[in-house]
Amino acid sequence: MAASVTGVPVATPSVGAATQRFLTLVYLVMAVGMAVTAAVSGSVSSNPEMVRRILFDPWFTWGLFFVQLALVAFLSAAVMRMAPGVAFLVFLAYAALTGVSLSAIFLFYSQETITSAFVVAAGMFLLSSLAGLLIRRDLSGGAQFVLMILLGWMFAYFISWFFPAGSLIGQTTTAVGILLFAGLTVWDTQRLKQLAAELAGRQGMGGMVVLGALTLYLDFINLFLLLLRRSSR
DSSP: OEEOTTSOEEOOOOHHHHHHHHHHHHHHHHHHHHHHHHHHHHHHHTOHHHHHHHHHOHHHHHHHHHHHHHHHHHHHHHGGGSOHHHHHHHHHHHHHHHHHHHTTHHHHSOHHHHHHHHHHHHHHHHHHHHHHHHOOSOOGGGHHHHHHHHHHHHHHHHHHTTSOTTOHHHHHHHHHHHHHHHHHHHHHHHHHHHHHHHSTTOTTHHHHHHHHHHHHHHHHHHHHHHHHHHHTO
């Protein structure tokens, strides 16, 4: 309980309740983003001309890639200064562009393979995120170590594309990547939980909801794509 300026006690939501509300909104916004990605991806995959541009027009493909990078960078840098509604629209724009990028997977993988990879990714994400919520040990001290591993893996993953699909380096980087993004989901979830407790009731929480949703969205998308790539081995 807390006293109001009139001296009458008023109820103040607990930190636990505020944290729960924050995380619920984060997962809800992420789910909306995933739905937009799925809808756009399915729609674009039925447009042969658009898919052809994605696959064979390097200007279009690289332009799409850099626009996505720019949106992530912009949202990460400016989210605290943006109205929550604007931040949400930027996130949805990114999710839609990701759907355009992913539409080509329907040409290389069967619907059954894609569905299977999605279900496994969803299960791994759910368990990893749950672990992040339940683990009490503070994992924030390993931020620099995690960043170094991520950068090293990104370099190795890039190199693996120059080797045959079933090569040892390709299989290894894919397997390590799956474990890495499952671990990042644990770490990001705990970080969001801690952030919600620290910033409870402060201004800018709406923007942090969107940024948190984007973070977990990226973890899931990478996990899904790596599982999809592994299924083709």
